[in-house]
Amino acid sequence: MDCLPVIRPMRPRDVTAVYGVESNAYDYPWASNIFRDCLRMGYECWVQLATDRVVGHVVLAMGPGEAHVLNLAVHPDWHDRGFGRALLEQALSRAEELGAESVFLEVRPSNAPAVHLYSGFGFRRVGRRPGYYQTATGREDALVMRYDLREVAPVGRR
Template sequence: MNISIIPMSSDHLDQIYQIECRAHSFPWKASIIRALDSRGACHHTLLIDGRVGGYFYAQNIVGEVSLLNIAVDPVHQGKGIGRQLLTFFLDFCEQHAVESVWLEVRASNLPAYQLYLNAGFNEVDHRFGYYPTENGREDAIIMSYFL
């Protein structure tokens, strides 16, 4: 399996949107996925044997990066690819003199929460009722990482 991580391009967006719909119960709209030129954008695509296997959307505003969205194609989950993508992201932040990284994760997404903890993120706070669910809303856990 040949893995590379490169800056996101419009060539990736159809595959990214397909993964977004498979990986998230409440996916981003296609219009948001296609917005590559937002302020401070530093989005990347993980390729597995030349095909999109994962991605992250991040925004760097004056040295503070928000990890807005990260996903691995469900067919590749559980193989350490998410960890590789997150490690790349944190290395990217370090190379760009980022001071802090922030993210929110669903309280029910224990594998992602544990991945972030293991990478050195700290739980900071909660946003109550932040994410939609099938039966209402669920909390977001706010996490930070300081470089």
């Protein structure tokens, strides 16, 4: 890798760049104001930098005893460099530091790279949300996945 990757807290001035990543990563991206609201609400929001530009982000919401990965994206030009893995590790570490016992997320079943990443970390499928995601032809279900922070961490987590 020819850059020094850094993960740091998202700042309000990052939102335009974060939206640029989001809109390149997803056909149905979050709007910029959603990221601003997440920052305002005090969610755990982090950006992945490479060569001083935002190339990925993760948003984590905390609740009593649990956390929820609301959004994780890496710009397609920066895929396959370990940035998604690093952002997920950041989210899991923060969830653990803040007292969560479980971390949940939703993922499109059609997003095989993401399903593979989450499964490789030790997330397990615990449910399905019918019609959760918009598609060009209608709706797609979401897989609900859970990571138990109380279990022994899988290989690669520590």
